[in-house]
Amino acid sequence: MIHVIINPRAAAGRAARTWQRVEAQVRARHEIRVHATESGGDGVRLAAEAVRAAATAIVVVGGDGSLHDVVNGLLGALDGTPGPTLILWPSGSGNDFARSLGVRPSWDGLRAGLYGSTTRQVDAWQARWPGGTRWFINAASFGLTARAVALATWPGVRVTAGRYVAGAIRSVWRGADYEVRLSLDQAPLAAQRLAAGVLANGAWFGAGMPIVPGAALGDGQLDLVLACATTRLRLLGLLARVVAGRHCTSPLVSRRSVSSLTLEWRGELPFEMDGETVQVASPLEVRCAHGALRFAVPPPSQTTERVRREGGHSSSLPRSDTGSDQVEPS
Numbered sequence: 411m412i413h414v415i416i417n418p419r420a421a422a423g424r425a426a427r428t429w430q431r432v433e434a435q436v437r438a439r440h441e442i443r444v445h446a447t448e449s450g451g452d453g454v455r456l457a458a459e460a461v462r463a464a465a466t467a468i469v470v471v472g473g474d475g476s477l478h479d480v481v482n483g484l485l486g487a488l489d490g491t492p493g494p495t496l497i498l499w500p501s502g503s504g505n506d507f508a509r510s511l512g513v514r515p516s517w518d519g520l521r522a523g524l525y526g527s528t529t530r531q532v533d534a535w536q537a538r539w540p541g542g543t544r545w546f547i548n549a550a551s552f553g554l555t556a557r558a559v560a561l562a563t564w565p566g567v568r569v570t571a572g573r574y575v576a577g578a579i580r581s582v583w584r585g586a587d588y589e590v591r592l593s594l595d596q597a598p599l600a601a602q603r604l605a606a607g608v609l610a611n612g613a614w615f616g617a618g619m620p621i622v623p624g625a626a627l628g629d630g631q632l633d634l635v636l637a638c639a640t641t642r643l644r645l646l647g648l649l650a651r652v653v654a655g656r657h658c659t660s661p662l663v664s665r666r667s668v669s670s671l672t673l674e675w676r677g678e679l680p681f682e683m684d685g686e687t688v689q690v691a692s693p694l695e696v697r698c699a700h701g702a703l704r705f706a707v708p709p710p711s712q713t714t715e716r717v718r719r720e721g722g723h724s725s726s727l728p729r730s731d732t733g734s735d736q737v738e739p740s
Contacts, residue, residue, distance in 0.1 A: 412524070413460040413494075414444045415453055415480055417472035417502070425501040429471045432517060440524060442469075453479025458487035460494065467495040467706070469523070473502010474548060478684035482545050485534060485702060497523035497706045503617060504685060507548040510612035510627055512707055523706035531701035532627045533611060537683065539694040546683035547627075547703065549615045550696075552673070553606035554578065554586035554637070554645070556680035558616070560687045571653075574616040578649050587639040588679055593672040594634070603639040609671070609696060610635060615685075620655035622665070630700045631667040638662045671696050 414436075418426035426446075436442060443463075445456045453472075457480040460468050470480050477498060484493050500508035500515045511530070513519050537544050551559075555578070562577030586605040593599065608615065610633040613625040622633040637648060640662055651657040658665050674693045681690045 412442045412467045413465040414469040417476040420472040420502040428501045454483035457483030461487035465494045469497040471499045474685045506614040509614045530707045532703045534699045534702040539691045548612040549610045550683040551608040552681045555606045556682040557581040559682040571617040582645045591674040594668045605637045605639045608635040636664045
C-alpha cells in the first residue's frame with residue numbers, strides 16, 4: 411500500500427491542483443490511500459500512521475514544510491527497522507530540499523518514483539533540547555536567518571526568495587547580535603557574537619539561495635556556516651553575497667563540516683528547521699542518523715555527477731499488474 415500525504419494549502423493551493431491532475435492515473439496502477447493535511451502537525455500524525463499500517467512508500471505532495479512534518483512522523487514511529495521509501499513531488503513554495511535531491515516538480519519525476527527508480531540514502535539530523543526534540547533534513551538556522559523566516563512567512567502566501575530577502579532585510583534592520591557558545595564534535599569553542607548560523611545538510615535554503623554549494627545529503631556531515639555580528643550595512647552587503655552564492659569568501663563568514671554539535675546561549679534565540687520556526691531552549695544538541703531515510707530519485711542519467719558520486723542503489727517499488735507504465739496526466 412502506498413500512502414499519499416498532500417498539503418492542499420502548499421504554495422497557495424498549487425499542491426492540490428497538481429495532485430488532482432494525476433490522481434486517476436496513479437490509482438489505476440497502484441493501491442493508494444490519500445490523506446490531506448488540515449492543520450499544522452497533521453503530516454506528523456499521518457506519517458506515523460502510515461508506518462504502523464506497513465506502508466511500502468509515502469508520497470509527499472507539498473513543500474519543505476510538508477516534508478519536514480512527514481519525516482518527523484516517520485522517524486518518530488520507526489523502531490530501528492527500515493522505513494518506507496519516500497517519494498517527493500515538490501509543489502511547495504521553496505522546494506529547497508528537492509533541489510539538492512535532484513527531484514523536479516514534474517510528472518516524470520513522480521512516475522519514476524512510483525514505477526521503479528534509483529533510491530538514495532539521506533541523513534537525518536535530530537535536534538534535542540530541554541523539553542523538546544525535532545528532526546530536520548535540509549537545514550536549520552538561528553539568529554538573523556531564522557528571524558527572516560518568521561518575518562517572511564504568512565498563512566496562505568507563497569514564500570519566494572524575494573519574500574525571504576525582504577524578511578532578511580527587516581531582520582538586519584532590527585539588529586542581529588547573539589552571544590553563543592558552540593561545541594563541535596565534542597570540542598568546545600570560546601563564546602562568539604554571531605549574527606546567524608546555518609546548519610546545512612542540503613545545498614539550498616531560503617527558497618533557492620545557495621547556502622552551501624555542493625553539499626552532500628548522505629555523508630554524515632553538516633556544513634556549519636557562521637556569520638559574525640557586525641554593522642547593519644555590512645550585514646546587508648553579506649546578504650547580497652548570499653543571494654549570489656559568494657558569501658563563503660567573505661571575512662565575516664566561516665564554514666566547516668561537523669558530525670555533531672552543541673549550541674548554548676542566554677536569552678532568546680530565533681531558530682528554524684527546514685523553514686519552520688521552532689521554539690527551542692539552551693543547550694541544543696544536534697546528532698546525525700546516517701542514511702536514516704530512503705528517497706526515490708530520478709535515474710542517474712537524469713541527475714548530476716555529484717549525485718552519482720554520493721551513490722544510490724537500484725530498487726523497485728511495488729507495481730500494479732495492469733496497464734503500461736507509459737501514462738501521461740490528463
